[in-house]
Amino acid sequence: xxxxxxxxxxxxxxxxxxxxxxxxxxxxxxxxxxxxxxxxxxxxxxxxxxxxxxxxxxxxxxxxxxxxxxxxxxxxxxxxxxxxxxxxxxxxxxxxxxxxxxxxxxxxxxxxxxxxxxxxxxxxxxxxxxxxxxxxxxxxxxxxxxxxxxxxxxxxxxxxxxxxxxxxxxxxxxxxxxxxxxxxxxxxxxxxxxxxxxxxxxxxxxxxxxxxxxxxxxxxxxxxxxxxxxxxxxxxxxxxxxxxxxxxxxxxxxxxxxxxxxxxxxxxxxxxxxxxxxxxxxxxxxxxxxxxxxxxxxxxxxxxxxxxxxxxxxxxxxxxxxxxxxxxxxxxxxxxxxxxxxxxxxxxxxxxxxxxxxxxxxxxxxxxxxxxxxxxxxxxxxxxxxxxxxxxxxxxxxxxxxxxxxxxxxxxxxxxxxxxxxxxxxxxxxxxxxxxxxxxxxxxxxxxxxxxxxxxxxxxxxxxxxxxxxxxxxxxxxxxxxxxxxxxxxxxxxxxxxxxxxxxxxxxxxxxxxxxxxxxxxxxxxxxxxxxxxxxxxxxxxxxxxxxxxxxxxxxxxxxxxxxxxxxxxxxxxxxxxxxxxxxxxxxxxxxxxxxxxxxxxxxxxxxxxxxxxxxxxxxxxxxxxxxxxxxxxxxxxxxxxxxxxxxxxxxx
Amino acid sequence: xxxxxxxxxxxxxxxxxxxxxxxxxxxxxxxxxxxxxxxxxxxxxxxxxxxxxxxxxxxxxxxxxxxxxxxxxxxxxxxxxxxxxxxxxxxxxxxxxxxxxxxxxx
Numbered sequence: 001x002x003x004x005x006x007x008x009x010x011x012x013x014x015x016x017x018x019x020x021x022x023x024x025x026x027x028x029x030x031x032x033x034x035x036x037x038x039x040x041x042x043x044x045x046x047x048x049x050x051x052x053x054x055x056x057x058x059x060x061x062x063x064x065x066x067x068x069x070x071x072x073x074x075x076x077x078x079x080x081x082x083x084x085x086x087x088x089x090x091x092x093x094x095x096x097x098x099x100x101x102x103x104x105x106x107x108x109x110x111x112x113x114x115x116x117x118x119x120x121x122x123x124x125x126x127x128x129x130x131x132x133x134x135x136x137x138x139x140x141x142x143x144x145x146x147x148x149x150x151x152x153x154x155x156x157x158x159x160x161x162x163x164x165x166x167x168x169x170x171x172x173x174x175x176x177x178x179x180x181x182x183x184x185x186x187x188x189x190x191x192x193x194x195x196x197x198x199x200x201x202x203x204x205x206x207x208x209x210x211x212x213x214x215x216x217x218x219x220x221x222x223x224x225x226x227x228x229x230x231x232x233x234x235x236x237x238x239x240x241x242x243x244x245x246x247x248x249x250x251x252x253x254x255x256x257x258x259x260x261x262x263x264x265x266x267x268x269x270x271x272x273x274x275x276x277x278x279x280x281x282x283x284x285x286x287x288x289x290x291x292x293x294x295x296x297x298x299x300x301x302x303x304x305x306x307x308x309x310x311x312x313x314x315x316x317x318x319x320x321x322x323x324x325x326x327x328x329x330x331x332x333x334x335x336x337x338x339x340x341x342x343x344x345x346x347x348x349x350x351x352x353x354x355x356x357x358x359x360x361x362x363x364x365x366x367x368x369x370x371x372x373x374x375x376x377x378x379x380x381x382x383x384x385x386x387x388x389x390x391x392x393x394x395x396x397x398x399x400x401x402x403x404x405x406x407x408x409x410x411x412x413x414x415x416x417x418x419x420x421x422x423x424x425x426x427x428x429x430x431x432x433x434x435x436x437x438x439x440x441x442x443x444x445x446x447x448x449x450x451x452x453x454x455x456x457x458x459x460x461x462x463x464x465x466x467x468x469x470x471x472x473x474x475x476x477x478x479x480x481x482x483x484x485x486x487x488x489x490x491x492x493x494x495x496x497x498x499x500x501x502x503x504x505x506x507x508x509x510x511x512x513x514x515x516x517x518x519x520x521x522x523x524x525x526x527x528x529x530x531x532x533x534x535x536x537x538x539x540x541x542x543x544x545x546x547x548x549x550x551x552x553x554x555x556x557x558x559x560x561x562x563x564x565x566x567x568x569x570x571x572x573x574x575x576x577x578x579x580x581x582x583x584x585x586x587x588x589x590x591x592x593x594x595x596x597x598x599x600x601x602x603x604x605x606x607x608x609x610x611x612x613x614x615x616x617x618x619x620x621x622x623x624x625x626x627x628x629x630x631x632x633x634x635x636x637x638x639x640x641x642x643x644x645x646x647x648x649x650x651x652x653x
Numbered sequence: 654x655x656x657x658x659x660x661x662x663x664x665x666x667x668x669x670x671x672x673x674x675x676x677x678x679x680x681x682x683x684x685x686x687x688x689x690x691x692x693x694x695x696x697x698x699x700x701x702x703x704x705x706x707x708x709x710x711x712x713x714x715x716x717x718x719x720x721x722x723x724x725x726x727x728x729x730x731x732x733x734x735x736x737x738x739x740x741x742x743x744x745x746x747x748x749x750x751x752x753x754x755x756x757x758x759x
Contacts, residue, residue: 321732324706464728480720517720644758652703
């Protein structure tokens with residue numbers, strides 16, 4: 001027994017020695033190279049070897065011959081053969097050898113020509129690694145299991161964890177998780193089949209990455225290995241690579257804690273640039289606007305609500321009422337009521353973008369303008385998942401420019417993709433649903449959404465799980481009015497159809513309670529007038545444009561300027577230069593701030609001009625009615641304050 | 654109360670211009686439904702409690718509450734009442750009705 005130990009030890013040493021020797025070797029093809037060229041080439045290869053992850057070198061156990069060739073398009077850097085050869089463009093050899101490549105700028109994120117060459121070697125090696133099916137053991141086991149399952153039971157019968165796993169052929173580029181992050185999400189309703197086109201096209205370091213998942217993997221590997229800011233610019237992908245290799249490059253920037261976003265709120269007087277600190281996000285809610293008769297809205301609209309705590313408030317349920325802090329993530333096509341073409345919607349002509357909006361604006365839009373109610377249902381997500389959703393939303397905000405198909409790629413689908421990619425929650429992976437209301441049911445069914453908050457409607461309203469349509473409120477207000485004043489009208493519609501001047505005499509007779517009702521009803525009347533005015537002006541605008549009759553020229557010109565100036569709010573990447581990619585970093589912040597506030601100021605001036613010009617387009621009778629309506633509103637307000645003061649009510653400081 | 658109607662109108666105007674469809678998409682999202690500005694009193698430029706966004710945004714909820722005799726009680730009002738009770742000494746012991754009336758009278 002005793003004599004066995006040294007033998008065992010020797011065996012272990014031998015084994016270790018073997019693994020140390022095995023692994024990737026890059027051999028320079030020296031034929032035709034002078035000593036200086038050989039030396040410069042070898043230095044490049046050595047540097048590449050040093051940049052590679054240990055697992056990469058260990059697993060890609062082979063010799064790869066690297067040579068210089070003329071047989072390549074002049075603008076290409078290099079290419080790899082299928083298995084064990086790598087060619088570099090001979091055009092570049094001279095500048096590598098004399099050292100000028102190290103200082104020659106490329107105006108791409110890598111910076112210099114030499115850096116591009118280094119990136120090329122890493123890129124091409126990654127292709128070989130990707131093709132070599134070098135899965136970690138657990139993943140290999142999963143793939144085998146899933147392949148067996150799918151050949152015996154077919155795609156319909158496979159468990160969720162097997163989605164996208166059967167018959168995988170690449171180490172990285174057909175991994176479902178990678179495809180989620182990279183921008184080739186699952187088609188809904190097709191059992192894991194992937195979308196063909198990548199729409200994460202803004203703020204790309206190299207748009208070539210979107211040409212295929214294989215290129216995506218190779219391009220991102222360049223940045224993972226060479227760019228210390230990669231972890232901050234593409235945090236989710238950074239973690240993906242880090243996890244796969246069990247290693248990350250030692251050089252890494254310290255990332256900011258919060259994410260920048262452009263607030264697309266409609267208040268032009270406010271600086272649109274904002275920040276979300278994931279630490280302050282207490283919960284993520286599924287926010288669903290109920291359907292109405294309009295066909296576009298027939299399935300409702302689904303959004304996500306970020307329940308953000310006020311500064312200084314510890315994360316907890318109290319944050320639910322910090323309503324002024326909450327933000328809504330909403331994928332929107334451009335949808336206006338009358339002009340919307342259903343055909344264009346169905347064929348995906350409307351761009352789909354991720355907008356970040358203040359909650360209060362969204363509530364007003366739906367409950368007061370569209371008269372639809374909203375339900376806000378908390379999602380059961382872990383702390384990590386919540387932060388993942390916020391992070392992914394920020395990434396999509398800056399990079400995504402999609403097509404909006406009402407049926408197959410609507411808000412529910414986009415929202416599902418965002419949740420799936422952001423959380424990587426197993427329960428979401430196998431979810432196939434394309435309708436907003438249906439999605440909520442499915443989320444509930446899988447225990448991901450807690451709809452019990454809606455069980456008691458009064459509590460739900462009080463705590464902000466439900467925001468009721470003002471249609472119901474206007475009716476309730478009218479009932480109060482009817483009870484307290486001897487008005488003749490029996491229906492709220494009839495009351496609102498009266499002229500403002502006919503309603504006015506009642507204001508002075510109202511007590512406090514009735515005045516409050518009158519106030520909301522005057523608001524309802526005003527909104528109604530707005531809708532009518534919008535329609536009239538639109539008709540006149542269309543007519544005037546056809547006739548070129550001068551009246552619209554000035555307004556039209558201003559309008560074009562506004563268009564040109566406001567696009568940035570929905571395409572935030574336009575504000576930044578081409579130097580950076582992914583999430584904006586501190587050195588890009590200043591530019592972001594100055595650019596956005598500059599454009600904001602221009603917008604404010606322009607909208608002021610337009611106000612004057614378009615006001616002139618109103619029918620005189622419409623303008624008079626609106627003015628009278630505004631006067632009523634003012635009078636009710638004054639009447640209310642008078643009553644309040646007379647009753648000795650509390651005055652807020 | 655600045656320029657309410659026109660911004661709203663703009664949203665529809667934009668729609669009309671087919672050739673501008675692309676930019677239009679961008680703009681309209683911020684312009685459409687902007688009617689909110691008409692009846693919107695919000696401002697967060699000052700620090701006094703009566704001007705705080707939470708209180709201002711509770712105005713319609715306060716009106717509903719007072720008119721319905723406490724029956725309709727929205728989240729905006731709930732948030733504003735909480736805020737007033739923590740920030741304003743004389744609000745601490747005041748009833749919901751008193752606070753809703755105070756918000757309504759702003």
